[in-house]
Amino acid sequence: MALDIQPKMRGNVLMGINPMGLKQEIQNQINYVKSQGTYEAPKRVLILGASSSYGLATRITLAFGGGADTIGVSYENGPRTERNLGTPGWYNNIFFKEAAEAEGLVAKNFVGDAFSDEMKANVIEYIQEEFGGKVDLVVYSLATGRRTDPETGETYRSSIKAIGQTVEGPDINLEKEEFYAGHLEAASEEEIEATVKVMGGEDWYIWMQALHEAGVLAEGAKTFCYSYLGDNLNRSYYQDGTLGRAKADCDAKAEMIADILADINGEARVIVATAVTTKASAVIPFFPVYCLGLYKVMEEEGTHETPIMHQDRIYRTMVYGDAPEYDEVGRLRPDSWELRPETQAKAEELIRQIDAENFNTDFTAWDTFMHEFLNLNGFDVDHYEHEEVTLEDLQALEP
Incomplete structure (x- = not known):
């Protein structure tokens, strides 16, 4: 029986x-990259957190723009019942692999706990035995709310909170299309520490140490970890909050990893990316309202980007191009378009005027945000023509 598939929301979480x-949607992103032409890129790439958002976009641009063979690691679930079709990333992995292999590229998917020692060992073994022995680039793009430390067995859960203050501001319930006054509590020291353990750079460091010790990093190998900082409009709940503390830990770990890679002339760097629509950006308190104002301004300026547009620009023009932008501590800063003073000033003026009467009108970028949000789960996709599938069809797909 054909499945009746409809978008469903629970608060700011898209369920269907x-x-x-x-x-x-995968094909749309591939088509975008191809429309930009090819560029010189590494040919053997490992992406940790490859099934959605920045990680998926990175994999697509490097494969279809740079001709890279890729290994993707992610934690996803496949279809079980008609009410539980699995996770979007499960299908993203499959359809990326199909498209890449159709063009003669290697696209190996590892599905499981990227934080575990077992996953690290399995990936290293595959590189040694079936992937040419070494990788040229490692991208760290894991995003999750919990992590089990493989050394201690303790499980940590992150908290999106402020530090040293409570924060109030406008927020949106996407399910109910309700604009309301949000409230963010201050984090405890334990919550700060746990958030750093989950979302900081510790696991990135462990991965790079393991890869280096195994001898599977090529001479001159690069590694990048994605971060976000924002500006004054979201500083209180992002850069100055638990998320910001975790991102600062990534900066510290980048220096430690650079030291490890010195003997192979390697490079370790944080990439501070721009604000885009992801599952995370929908649930971060106050952030959807920031996006509604920012996107509106950047669309008018011609600088608004989706993840694939952003990642393609990063690798095509910055990492492997001739127009990198670095800050004073060596981070790559493709978020410079978002942080232009005139852009932030216009966004602030607009955000101050967003209220319950206009937040979901063309006064803001509501339509853009919701279109991109629905795309994450395969809804409202450009050029999509309805195709009936059964549960058996989906279960027969090869991961």
Whole structure:
């Protein structure tokens, strides 16, 4: 029986999945990269957190713009019942692999706990035995709310909170299309520490140490970790909050990793990316309202980007191009478009005027945000033509 697939929301979490819509969305992103032409890029790439958002976009641009063979690591679930079709990333992995292999590229998917020693060992073994022995680039793009430390067995859970203050501001319930006054509590020291353990750079460091010790990093190998900082408009709940503390830990770990890679002339760097629509950006307190104002301004300026547009620009023009932008501590800063003073000033003026009467009108970028949000699960996808599928069809897909 054909599945009746509809988008469903619970608060700011999108629950329903349209697998064939996700297939078209993958193709749309591939088509975008191809429309920009090819560029020189590394040919053997490992992406940790490869199944959605920045990680998926990175994999697509390097494969279809740079001709890279890729290994993707992610934690996803496949279809079980008609009410549980799995996670979007499960299908993203499958449809990326199909498209890449159709063009003669290697696209190996590892599905499981990237934080575990077992996953690290399995990936290293695959590189040694089936992936040419070494990788040229390692991208760290893991995003999750919990992490089990493989050394201690303790599980940590992150908290999105302020530090040393409570924060109030406008927020949105996407399910109810309700604009309301949000409230963010101050984090305890334990919550700060746990957030750093989950979302900081510790696991990135462990991965790079393991890869280096195994001898699977090529001479001159690069590694990048994605971060976000924002500016004064979201500083109180982001850069100055638990998320910001975790991102600062990534900066510290980048220096430690650079020391490890010195003997192979390697490079370790944080990339501070721009604000885009992801599952995380929808649930970070106050952040959807920031996006509604920022996107509106950047669309008018011609600088608004989706993850694939942003990542393609990063690798095509910055990392492997001739127009990198670094800050005073050596981070790559493709978020410079978002942080232009005139852009932030216009966004601030607009955000101050957003209220319950206009937040979901063309006064803001509501339509853009919701279109991109629905795309994450395969809905409202450009060029998608309805395709009936059964549970058996989905279960027969090869991960």
